[in-house]
Amino acid sequence: MNATMRTPIAPIGWSIALHAALAAVLVFGLSLPKRTEEPIVLPIDAVVVDDAVLQAAGRRRDEQERVETARQERAAEELRREEERLQKEQERSKAEEAERIAALQKTKAETEARAKAEAAAKRKAEQAEKSKAAAEQKRAAQEKRERDSREADLQARLADEETRASAGFQSLKASYVRAIQAHVEQRWYEPPGVAQGLSCTIYVTQIPGGEVVGMRFGSCNGGAAVRQSIETAIRKASPLPPPPEPALFEREVELVFTPKESSR
Amino acid sequence: MFRRILATIAILALPAAPAGAQLTVQILRGMADSVPIAVVPLAWEGPGQAPYDVAATVRADLERSGRFRPLPQAQLVEQPHSAGEVDTADWRMLKVDYVLVGRLSPLPDGRFEIRFELVAVANGERLLGTAMPVDPKALKRASHRVSDAVYEKILGVRGAFATRIAYVAVDGPIDKRSYRLIVADADGANENRVFDSRDPIMSPSWSPDGRSLAYVSFHSGLSAVYVQTLATGAQVQVSAKSGINGAPAFSPDGSRLALALSRRDGNVDVYVLTLATQDLQRITEDPAIDTEPCWSPDGRTLFFTSDRAGGPQVYSVGLESGARARRVTFEGSYNARPRVSPDGRQIAVVTVDRGAYRIGSVDTQRGGLQVLSGGQLDESPSFAPNGADVLYTSRVGGRDTLAIVSSDGRVQRQIAASAGELREAAWSPYLD
Numbered sequence: 001m002n003a004t005m006r007t008p009i010a011p012i013g014w015s016i017a018l019h020a021a022l023a024a025v026l027v028f029g030l031s032l033p034k035r036t037e038e039p040i041v042l043p044i045d046a047v048v049v050d051d052a053v054l055q056a057a058g059r060r061r062d063e064q065e066r067v068e069t070a071r072q073e074r075a076a077e078e079l080r081r082e083e084e085r086l087q088k089e090q091e092r093s094k095a096e097e098a099e100r101i102a103a104l105q106k107t108k109a110e111t112e113a114r115a116k117a118e119a120a121a122k123r124k125a126e127q128a129e130k131s132k133a134a135a136e137q138k139r140a141a142q143e144k145r146e147r148d149s150r151e152a153d154l155q156a157r158l159a160d161e162e163t164r165a166s167a168g169f170q171s172l173k174a175s176y177v178r179a180i181q182a183h184v185e186q187r188w189y190e191p192p193g194v195a196q197g198l199s200c201t202i203y204v205t206q207i208p209g210g211e212v213v214g215m216r217f218g219s220c221n222g223g224a225a226v227r228q229s230i231e232t233a234i235r236k237a238s239p240l241p242p243p244p245e246p247a248l249f250e251r252e253v254e255l256v257f258t259p260k261e262s263s264r
Numbered sequence: 265m266f267r268r269i270l271a272t273i274a275i276l277a278l279p280a281a282p283a284g285a286q287l288t289v290q291i292l293r294g295m296a297d298s299v300p301i302a303v304v305p306l307a308w309e310g311p312g313q314a315p316y317d318v319a320a321t322v323r324a325d326l327e328r329s330g331r332f333r334p335l336p337q338a339q340l341v342e343q344p345h346s347a348g349e350v351d352t353a354d355w356r357m358l359k360v361d362y363v364l365v366g367r368l369s370p371l372p373d374g375r376f377e378i379r380f381e382l383v384a385v386a387n388g389e390r391l392l393g394t395a396m397p398v399d400p401k402a403l404k405r406a407s408h409r410v411s412d413a414v415y416e417k418i419l420g421v422r423g424a425f426a427t428r429i430a431y432v433a434v435d436g437p438i439d440k441r442s443y444r445l446i447v448a449d450a451d452g453a454n455e456n457r458v459f460d461s462r463d464p465i466m467s468p469s470w471s472p473d474g475r476s477l478a479y480v481s482f483h484s485g486l487s488a489v490y491v492q493t494l495a496t497g498a499q500v501q502v503s504a505k506s507g508i509n510g511a512p513a514f515s516p517d518g519s520r521l522a523l524a525l526s527r528r529d530g531n532v533d534v535y536v537l538t539l540a541t542q543d544l545q546r547i548t549e550d551p552a553i554d555t556e557p558c559w560s561p562d563g564r565t566l567f568f569t570s571d572r573a574g575g576p577q578v579y580s581v582g583l584e585s586g587a588r589a590r591r592v593t594f595e596g597s598y599n600a601r602p603r604v605s606p607d608g609r610q611i612a613v614v615t616v617d618r619g620a621y622r623i624g625s626v627d628t629q630r631g632g633l634q635v636l637s638g639g640q641l642d643e644s645p646s647f648a649p650n651g652a653d654v655l656y657t658s659r660v661g662g663r664d665t666l667a668i669v670s671s672d673g674r675v676q677r678q679i680a681a682s683a684g685e686l687r688e689a690a691w692s693p694y695l696d
Binding site: 254 | 286287288289290291292293294295296297298299331359361384385386387391416417418419420421607609651652670671672
């Protein structure tokens with residue numbers, strides 16, 4: 001900034017100095033030759049003035065004047081040229097300065113823009129990095145959750161299997177089976193005479209709560225009436241009794257109708 | 265990564281394992297004592313009053329069978345007349361398993377038409393849809409046939425409502441007894457006197473076609489076996505040997521009669537009489553009393569009562585020559601009057617159970633006797649043609665009634681019959 005302020009002062013200074021110098025040259029230059037020629041006067045000869053000499057002296061004076069004018073003109077021309085040159089120089093300098101400033105400004109703008117862009121890019125990159133990290137973290141967490149859940153599930157299943165294998169569970173299961181048995185038996189009207197050798201398997205699908213949502217016969221040696229009686233019994237038995245322990249619940253229950261005549 | 269894959273495999277592998285965890289429940293008996301059913305009065309589509317209440321007869325039949333529990337008429341919240349009008353949700357709320365609906369309409373030829381449909385409430389399925397033209401005089405009988413169809417569709421066993429029963433009614437003071445051989449509808453209604461006498465009538469036995477009865481009558485002064493055609497009343501004497509002529513039983517093909525005869529030697533044994541030829545074949549020859557013969561369904565074996573081991577017990581003997589009798593009953597001191605079920609699996613007997621005469625059932629395959637009835641003096645068991653029930657006579661408080669017990673012993677009920685002493689009930693075969 002200081003450079004831009006100082007620079008225009010120099011050409012103006014130079015210009016004033018040159019003008020002063022030229023003015024001095026013009027004033028003293030014209031008088032100087034006069035002084036040098038005036039002291040050459042011989043008293044003897046002075047009396048004897050030759051016409052020719054006079055004429056020559058006049059011519060010489062004209063010549064001197066002519067030379068002086070030309071010299072003055074030349075000097076003015078030089079001054080003018082110098083001024084022009086200075087003007088041009090000044091303009092060039094100005095243009096150069098403007099150009100330089102413009103370039104500087106351009107560079108600055110470019111730098112700034114680049115910086116801005118870089119900053120934005122950086123910000124963007126940072127953001128991307130951040131969100132990527134967050135996503136990664138999230139994914140890791142999700143994976144962990146899933147893994148944990150799977151492991152918990154696995155553990156639960158294993159525990160379930162263990163529970164299922166335990167004696168207490170088996171006795172609960174037996175009581176659940178008895179509950180379903182009694183529940184269905186109370187609702188089954190056994191058609192007369194079917195006890196002899198009947199073996200009829202039906203797969204019943206229940207939902208939690210015991211509601212029967214489906215049934216299909218497996219192997220069954222009973223006739224249409226027997227099947228009808230069994231289907232009716234199961235529909236009436238819905239909802240089936242709840243298990244004494246939720247883990248005992250089974251979606252599919254296999255009911256095997258094998259009546260014993262002696263049981264009546 | 266591998267760990268995850270392994271975990272996944274473990275998870276995937278597990279569901280296959282609990283296949284054995286599925287619950288298996290054995291159902292060993294049906295405890296429901298009867299099937300709830302709604303019998304909706306039939307719509308009458310003719311002018312004026314309906315000529316007959318078909319639904320009332322069906323309801324009574326089903327109720328009497330002991331296997332159905334008809335919804336009381338007052339509880340019929342709606343009265344659909346076709347399967348399409350049956351809203352199963354409503355009937356499910358009434359805890360009804362089946363709904364019978366129908367229409368009765370006059371036909372141009374003077375007959376009627378009964379149309380009926382049976383709907384299973386459980387799944388809305390239309391189990392029956394039948395139309396039958398009916399003679400005006402046969403509306404009751406046709407109603408019994410509706411009952412038969414319903415019974416068969418739901419229980420898988422043909423109904424026996426449209427069958428008949430025969431029995432002997434004894435009236436009057438000791439010196440002026442009157443004996444009547446009566447045939448009635450299976451519900452005890454519509455009694456018809458077949459033969460009557462001042463002398464004893466015994467042991468009515470239906471011919472396999474249901475058109476004739478063989479029985480013993482003393483009206484000639486001595487015992488003789490007669491066969492009477494029901495439609496005409498024509499009575500034919502088929503056995504009047506010297507001594508006892510008793511306990512006739514038609515063979516399954518109707519060509520022969522098994523009899524208990526004492527003949528000249530006074531030793532009562534079992535014989536088979538071929539009706540067409542009067543050819544007589546002696547089946548047992550034992551100094552003890554062998555009587556009350558009964559045919560196996562295949563006609564190759566006779567079951568009978570004998571006291572050859574002291575008290576009366578049931579024996580069987582093949583009809584091929586030289587066959588030896590084999591004892592059938594071993595439980596209890598008294599088992600008599602065998603009657604074989606239509607499927608040959610059971611033999612109904614009179615057994616002494618804790619001092620009372622009751623109807624028992626012997627399993628022909630596994631042995632063992634089950635007491636079916638619970639009276640003090642229950643006698644003369646006779647299987648229904650579908651084998652589901654046993655008809656017998658029962659003395660309750662000095663009064664005789666006809667009673668029916670299901671062949672599994674679960675249901676007992678009495679049926680209306682003439683007052684007086686009732687003996688020797690016999691259930692007819694199917695009457696087609």
